[in-house]
C-alpha cells in the first residue's frame with residue numbers, strides 16, 4: 748500500500764513537485780517543505796497522504812487545488828478536454844476545473860454570510876452542474892445522512908458547532924459528481940457515528956470511479972478507506 752502508482756490510467760499525476768515558503772515577516776527566511784514529490788491517483792483509488800504534522804500534506808493538497816502556486820514540477824489532471832498542468836494553468840482554467848473536475852473538502856467551512864445551510868449545499872451542487880431540483884434534493888439527502896438536524900437547514904451555518912460546520916462542509920464538497928476529490932481531514936471534528944457516515948460517502952464516491960486524495964489523521968478512517976499511502980516525508984528536505 749505504499750507504492751506511488753497503480754496500473755490504471757491516472758487521473759492525477761503529481762511529478763517532481765517541490766514547495767518552499769518565504770517568510771517575509773522573518774527577514775525573508777526560506778522554509779523548504781516538499782522536494783520532488785511524485786505520485787499518481789487513478790479512478791477508484793483513495794490515495795492517502797501520510798507524514799507527521801507539518802510535513803506538508805495540506806500544502807500539497809492546496810497546490811493540487813490551485814490555492815498554492817506550484818513553482819517546480821507538474822500537476823497534470825486528465826479531463827474530458829485533455830490534460831491540464833495546474834502548475835502552469837491560467838487562473839480562469841483552474842476555476843473551470845474546480846467547477847467540473849476537482850472537488851475539495853477543506854478543514855474549515857468558509858461561506859457567504861446569511862445564506863441558509865440548505866442553499867449553501869444546493870448552490871455547490873448547481874455550481875457543479877446539477878439541475879436546481881436535483882441539487883436541492885441531493886442537498887437534503889446529504890444533510891440527512893450526515894445527521895444535520897432539519898431545524899438548522901434554514902439557518903446560516905456561521906454559528907454552528909465545529910462538527911456541524913464540518914458536516915455541512917462535507918455535504919458541500921461531495922454533492923457534485925466530480926472525478927477528482929481532495930479531502931483535507933474531513934472527519935477531524937466528528938463523532939464515531941458521523942465518521943462512519945463519511946467513510947461510507949467516500950466509498951460511494953470511490954465505487955462511482957472518483958480518484959480521491961486525502962489526509963486522514965484518524966487511523967481507523969485511514970485504514971477503512973485508503974487503497975495506497977504516499978508518505979510525503981520521503982520527499983521532504985532534510986531539516
Ligand SMILES: Nc1ncnc2c1ncn2[C@@H]1O[C@H](COP(=O)(O)OP(=O)(O)OP(=O)(O)O)[C@@H](O)[C@H]1O
Pocket residue numbers: 768769770778780798799800801802803804805806807
Ligand atoms: N502560507 C504559508 N506560509 C508559510 N508557511 C506555510 C504556509 N503554509 C504552510 N506553511 C508551513 O509549511 C509546513 C507544512 O504545513 P502543512 O499545513 O502543509 O503541514 P501538514 O503536514 O498538513 O500538517 P498537519 O498534519 O499539522 O495539518 C508547516 O511548517 C507550515 O507552517
